[in-house]
Amino acid sequence: MVFHTQIASIMEVLANAAVAEICKLIDDEHAVFSLEITQSQKENRALRRKLQLLELKVSRERVLASRPSSVKILDRYRGMARDGGHLTGGHRSFVKPAEHVSWRDDQPIAVDEGSGTSTQHVIVIESADAKAAGYGGLSLVKQERTEGEEDPRHSRDIQTGEEAGVVPPVATKIIATSPQPRTRCSITEFGGKPTAVLKSETDTETLTVTHRLLHTGSDHRSDTERLQLGPLGCHPAPGSEYLLYGNPNPRTVHSHRDAGDVLETGNDPSCSYTTEMDPGNMPLGLETQTYLSRGDWNQYSSSVYSEGCLDKKGEIIVVDEVTVKVEGDAPLTWNVDETHLGEGHSQGRDLLDYRESLETNPYVSTHSPLHKLRRRDPVSMSMGPSDQVLNSNDRARAETQGGGATSGNSKDKPFLCKLCNKSFSCLQKVEIHQRVHTGVKPFSCTQCHMCFAQAGDLKRHHRVHTGEKPFSCHLCRASFSHSSNLKRHLKVHTGERPFACTHCRKRFSERRYLRIHQQKKHSTV
């Protein structure tokens, strides 16, 4: 009997211990579940906030679309596609309206472009002036999503939901505007294949956002066909803005959407052409997306650069445009990750730095990293007496680059590049010239990855593939693909050595030999 009593007590103890253990486990699980629920609720709240922002954005876009009165929408849009004309990844663009805009680039959810994982950014642009103007605190909410090879339209789906597939595949996000003091800004986004540049300007009366709608769709014509630049006479490039030189209060000048657009001349039609975007043609919410294949880009560039120049004598017009492109397969992230920029992309990185310098230094003129890269010429800077003769051409070029605006030829070349003050006779030439600064190369080789800023360069490059060497030496059997190479070669026969070292009197047929010589023999130079 006592034994049974002991067993019963032991069983009771064991049962109590088991119950306690079970309760403990339940409590632990409950704590875990509670934590998970809390986290899920937080996530839900965050997602809900995002959804609200998106809805707000869409509603504002609709409001803007129905308010064409004081909002001029133009645009500057440049894209580029690579990889055989197939665009991969999203194309993004944005507008930073003015100085009154505060930017918030919220943390990306994931940034791993290279591995093809998705990237999602939420960029919020708020305009204090817009708020003051009663637009309900206009703000831009940009949500970016870039998938490695995913259909770039996906980003649009995210942003607009029901609008997916409705709007033409041209993308520009522009929100926020209200009357505000004249400001100028230019925002450039670095993307691998596509590169978008939007530029907004405001004057004392209106905010104008340039907006260019890009044609999409395949264009199977050749580059040369697509790039019919028209007669040599320069035409105004619509993607430019240029201001009267020396005008203390330059008017806002904007691009027009089509060559056939009526120029809104303001005070002077020769230097200001503005086109209001037809609200009816504007994509809903001003949010579109662009798919630029190589051909599209060329088509676009044709439209941009084939338009003639305004050849207004007696005025100097400053072309202020910054369009920066990153060569190659740069990542599509907003913040360019330099780790994605390989050796071949150093130029793009320099351009980025340059772009930054532009934004921080309003007096940037001749500090282009491209010039730093291409024009470093330690010898020519200190070659002594012979340099006066041998480098006259360089000096002339330096003069034109550095002092074109004041060199007295403004009558013939009224168009100035604001970035280097070089003057040009027409706007198209400025556009082409500014590719030096921007790195834009609209002419792509169909047989390799090379791209060129000028059509002639592409044509010349084609000889690399064809093996054509049309420039033959009449004194030997040598032939060359470059005319300049033939001319250089002829010095072999003539024995001409015009480049003399000022230190040892040794002479060379070419400047490059002299430079190398002085670097090696007279390193103090």
Add this chain to the structure above:
DNA sequence: CTGGGGAGGGGGCCC
């Protein structure tokens, strides 16, 4: 093997 000079290829940019 190494360094210097010669030469060609080819891209950048301007006229």
Add this chain to the structure above:
DNA sequence: AGGGCCCCCTCCCCA
């Protein structure tokens, strides 16, 4: 569009 100049890169030859 073509010509031209400049530059960098690379290869080759030779002392």
